[in-house]
Amino acid sequence: MLRPPRPPLAKVRYTNSLSNGLRVIQRDKLTLEQLELLDKNSMGIAVINNGDDCETQTEPESPPPLTVETAVQTEVDRMMAIGEVVAKMTTVQVVKPVGDHRGLQILRNGVQQLENLKMQMGKFARDTIFGNVIKLARAMFGVSESTVLKAKKQFLPKAKDRHVDTRKSRNSTALKLLSDEEKQLILDHIDKCHEEDANFSIATLHADLEHQYGYPYSPSTLYRQLRAMRLSFKLKQYNPFAAIRRDIIKWRKKYLTLMDKLRLEGAFICFYDETWIFHGMTKIRGWNHVDTNPYLIAHWGNLNHPRPGFPAASDKGQRAIVLAVTTESQILPESIDIVVSKRPDSEVLVDYHQYMNAEMYKKYMMKVLPMIVKATPAGREAVLVIDNASIHNSVVEKVFGYLRKANLQSFIDSYQEFVKARIAHFSINARHLIKRISQKELLRYEVDEYAASLGVRIVRIPPYHCQFSPIELVWHQLKDHLRSTGKSSDKLEAVRERAINYLKNKSESDILFTYEHVRDIEDGIKSVMEIDEKDSDDSDSDTD
Structure with missing residues (x-):
């Protein structure tokens, strides 16, 4: 700089x-x-x-x-x-003029070079002839502004390629204006805003950087630099629990390590989840006349011959719970189940977990787990990945919370093999042993026990990590399909049949895409974890 x-x-x-x-x-x-x-x-x-x-x-x-x-x-x-x-200015490569339009191509190349020079000048270009490239090109080549604009448009690539290439190249070019120290300075400033929950826009961030550090470039250049540094103006979805709770961090690391091991061993990995649908699922937006909202119809509309328009979409009323298991190649047909809530419309809650209980989950798994065993190829271990919802965690028996003689005897009788394994490793008495054992180690879940008897391993996703499940992406695609094809007048039964047909006809390539998408997410998180561990090791060595 x-x-x-x-x-x-x-x-x-x-x-x-x-x-x-x-x-x-x-x-x-x-x-x-x-x-x-x-x-x-x-x-x-x-x-x-x-x-x-x-x-x-x-x-x-x-x-x-x-x-x-x-x-x-x-x-x-x-x-x-x-x-x-x-x-220190440099030029960019341009296309060699050929054919019948060489004059326009020369003009196009000149404008491209001028725009590149303006970009490198930064804020200094504002008060010079480089401030308006079109006027400068008109003066240099002796043509009208319309001719300059025509030359720019005529030799642009296809719309899709132009959008992607131009955006990436401009962002990359803008980022080259900053040194590594300056990039880190901007990122540290943004991290401080995140920690203090201080909202900022491009304009306010630019003003802060300019005032505090003498940042010399324009707000638009700052925007391109932020995009090149993988920052985006998007919905606030940061969940601090997944980043600061040590138990979740350990769970995530353990889960990723286990999944890598299972894939390496060739396990047949399936994923289970639930979602909801409702009657009248349709798009919430559509092309309407500007005067078809209720206020204008009531005041200025012709009540005898009102203009037509799309009825308002609603996400209230009767709902149904969708349950399914996805394998590596399909949505398991026998696992597709859509249960309609029996509660009155006025009592239906937005969160379907409020009226789906552990008993419903248990009955569903008793039916589906044998189907998973049947679908598992010979020689491969069947694995079913589920989330950590409370309805999935019904225990066989509660673990004692205090140490009495009756509890101690019951523990030894119920967990003989567990106690023997621990005593073999620790020379301690039984009471001390119990104090050292985490209650989570002793929990036995009803569905997990049944699955183990069939040879199916149950694996739980860490809390706040639904992105690790491919079926979450399937739910998103399902709801997009239902909203695109549905009408506001559709009954729940019609929506239900449409959802079943969509899930049964999901192609193998679509399912493969969701699995690969999750693998990419896991790889990205593992790379961040490796960087954090390396930084932690470096800080420990510096302390030593």
Whole structure:
């Protein structure tokens, strides 16, 4: 990032200052050590530890009055900075003019080069002839603005390719303007906003970076740099529990390790989940006349001959629960079940978990687990992955929570093999053994026990990690299909039949895509975990 060479004023931030803002002081007031700190800082700010200096811990003084000499020096510094930028400019590759439209292609190449130069100049381009590339090209080539625009449009690639290529190339080009230290400075600033829950837009972020660090580029360039650094303006979905709870972090690591092991051993991995559908599933948006909303119809519409329009879509009323198991190649046909709630419409809740209970889940699994065994190829272990909903965790018997003689005897009788295995490893008495055993180790679930008797292993996804299940993507595709093909007048039975037909006809390639999509998500999370572990090891070695 280029800056004016040795301006008369310098930006200073004191670490012990009562004010969080910057100071602007004369450069000649800095010591040689402070000048060295200023030159090393990528944003042109000297960060100085002022200790107990009370004079520097007051509010910043106003900058000195602008004199003619200062103004001239500032303009000279600005022109020198522009000269440094121009000296380091590079060109881009262009298409060689051929054919009957060589003149337009030459014009197109010229405009492309001018736009590239404007991008490299950053904010310095605003007050120069590069501020408006179209007008500059018109003056250089002696043609009208319409001819310049025609040349740009005529040689553009296809719309789809142009959108992707231009976006990626512009983002990449903008990011090259920043050094690694400057990128990290911007990311750290954004991370601080996340930690403080401080909302920001491109405009406010640009203002903060410009004020605090002297960021010299335009807001649009900042936007492209953020996109190139894999930042996006999207729905807020960050869940801190998945990132800060140690038990979930350990569960996630254990789950990913187990899944890698099962895939390596050639296990036949299936996934189970539930979702909901409702009557009248249709799109919530559609092309309507602008005067077909209820307010305008009541006041200005013709009540005898009202204009037609799409009826309002609703997600209320009677619902049904969809249950299914997906294998590596299909939605298991025998597993597809859609249960209509028997509650009145007024009592139906948005969350289907409120009226699907553990008994319904148990009956469903008693029917489906033998089907999974039947679908499992010979020589492969059957694995069923489920989420951690409470209805999936009905225990065979409760684990004692206190140590009495009756509890101790019951524990030894029920878990003889478990106790023998632990005693073989630990030379401790039974009471001490129980204190060291986690209650979660002793829990035995009804469905898991039944599945084990059939040779099916049950694996649970960590909490807040539904993205690890391919069937979640199937549910999303199902609801898109139902909304695209449905009408607001459809009865629940019609929606139910439509959903069953969709799930039964799901192609193998579609299912394979969902499995690969989950693998990509797992690989991305594992790469982040590896980086975190490496950083943790490095910090531990530095401490040692």
